[in-house]
Amino acid sequence: MQGKEFWIDFVRTFFMVTTLITMVFLVVGPILAPEQTFGYQVFSAPLVYALVGTVPNLVTYSKRELKVKELLLRKVLQLLLIEAGVTFVALYGAGEYWHQPHMIATLLGSIFFVFVAATLISWVGNLLSAKALDRELAEFQKMNE
Numbered sequence: 066m067q068g069k070e071f072w073i074d075f076v077r078t079f080f081m082v083t084t085l086i087t088m089v090f091l092v093v094g095p096i097l098a099p100e101q102t103f104g105y106q107v108f109s110a111p112l113v114y115a116l117v118g119t120v121p122n123l124v125t126y127s128k129r130e131l132k133v134k135e136l137l138l139r140k141v142l143q144l145l146l147i148e149a150g151v152t153f154v155a156l157y158g159a160g161e162y163w164h165q166p167h168m169i170a171t172l173l174g175s176i177f178f179v180f181v182a183a184t185l186i187s188w189v190g191n192l193l194s195a196k197a198l199d200r201e202l203a204e205f206q207k208m209n210e
Contacts, residue, residue, distance in 0.1 A: 071126055074187070078122060081186060083115040085179045093175060097168065117154050118179070121146035144180050151176050 090111065094101065121143045125131075131139065155172055156163060 075119060075122055078183060078187065079115050079119045082118050082179060082183050083111045085182055086111040086114050086118075089175045089179060093171060097171060098162075113154060114151050117150040118147045118176070121150065140184070144177070147180060148173060148176050 124143050124146065125136070125139045127135075152169070152172060156169075162168065
């Protein structure tokens with residue numbers, strides 16, 4: 066993926082990740098910190114986490130088609146960068162409660178879940194687009210026979 070297509074995917078991924086992070090907050094938040102209350106500034110958290118989690122997409126950018134092994138290696142590197150970046154942002158300035166091992170494990174698991182879900186959603190979307198394009202191409206070829 067390159068050029069304009071890469072940046073369109075980048076923006077699409079950002080908004081998808083923002084939604085997934087918000088869903089994680091809705092599910093995990095009441096379980097881990099039911100007494101926690103928030104002000105309006107909390108609405109920025111999923112946006113910040115999504116930006117930090119989307120910037121590592123740059124490691125998958127290539128001017129040529131990547132081999133499967135290269136893509137997998139870059140995806141692993143991307144996941145590690147996302148885990149490190151989001152964990153740093155989430156724990157920077159956080160209270161002692163948030164630095165407990167079970168909280169960090171939950172955070173890392175949530176990041177992994179969002180990464181896998183976003184990757185699968187993107188893959189399914191690309192697969193459906195490719196199938197639709199194949200059908201249209203087949204119809205076009207039939208018309209021109």
